[in-house]
Amino acid sequence: MDFSSKLLENAVNEMAQLPGIGKRTALRLVLHLLKRPKEQTTQLAQALEGFRNEIRLCSNCHNISDTELCEICSSNRRDGSIICVVEDIRDVMAIENTAQFKGFYHVLGGKISPIEGIGPHDLTIEDLVQKVAGGGIEEVVLALSSTMEGDTTNFYIYRQLQKFDVKLTTIARGISVGDEIEYADEVTLGRSIVNRVLFANSLKGL
């Protein structure tokens, strides 16, 4: 693409470094800013820089936070005896949106993935083990996605926490609420039959 303007070219190139944004989309976005008041661009630029430079990771759960301890970890209305292990910050948001979990979180920062060169020591697993070793924790819920990497990570954590007197659970896999049984894949359907629950219990959370 020939831009005939270094300023435009520079803006498009920087924008196109974001994932899923190609040069054409970047051009559309940048030219859109031109139609808006200058303040909008200033606010966008400041919001991005402010976020990137001032955001911290909670010292307890590794969730992103504006302060030393995140809102969840500094709340006194949560149950400190149960920890939910998730891959990243977006999973915390997804689970918080369900309003079904009242314990604390532990953000791993990824999954064990030999292909991508991510080993256990690149994640916050050691920190989780020390938290559990410190006592006071009764249950650790593994809430990782159900992929090869997720299963590997689950198993690694299981081996690390086996020696402690802590209940290890994993979130239920099964048919999505609202899904037709005939269209479900057989692995999911199989698991949801093997792990069937008492009907009375299935009414919880409704």
Added chain:
Amino acid sequence: MDFSSKLLENAVNEMAQLPGIGKRTALRLVLHLLKRPKEQTTQLAQALEGFRNEIRLCSNCHNISDTELCEICSSNRRDGSIICVVEDIRDVMAIENTAQFKGFYHVLGGKISPIEGIGPHDLTIEDLVQKVAGGGIEEVVLALSSTMEGDTTNFYIYRQLQKFDVKLTTIARGISVGDEIEYADEVTLGRSIVNRVLFANSLKGL
């Protein structure tokens, strides 16, 4: 969405104001920046602000430009007797990429659209008329998109330029190069039959 971080929320909200970027995409983009060095965010922010605050419109053709006159208008290798009228800056880039046009451009800044409240005086049509009235221009090529608004704008310009001794042309409509004739829509196919060209002429530009 519950962000638990004002900095994150602010960044996502600003990002989600861009066209075609929803809250979820904005969150993905913003969290991506967190995985990259801080410099990348700084560069992005500076590139956007620099572009928005320093970019100018060429005083001759209204194309965007880093300088008073854009690269095209300040070139002495272009043909000043022919002007191509386009809707916006991206059209200039598209036509320049074809390397088939050696005249100057005139960027209207939009199309006449009563529905969106855009009248002739919101565009740079008056400026075009004065350019033509000033003399030295032999041909004006109308290169607007073939929509209701494009046709209206074409016709308005035609009426304004009628009184001058200038050739008014419009870009050819027809079957796209590489397209199958059987799948072409009938209006396009019809136009390409009515406006058929000498075979020898069709070899130009190849």
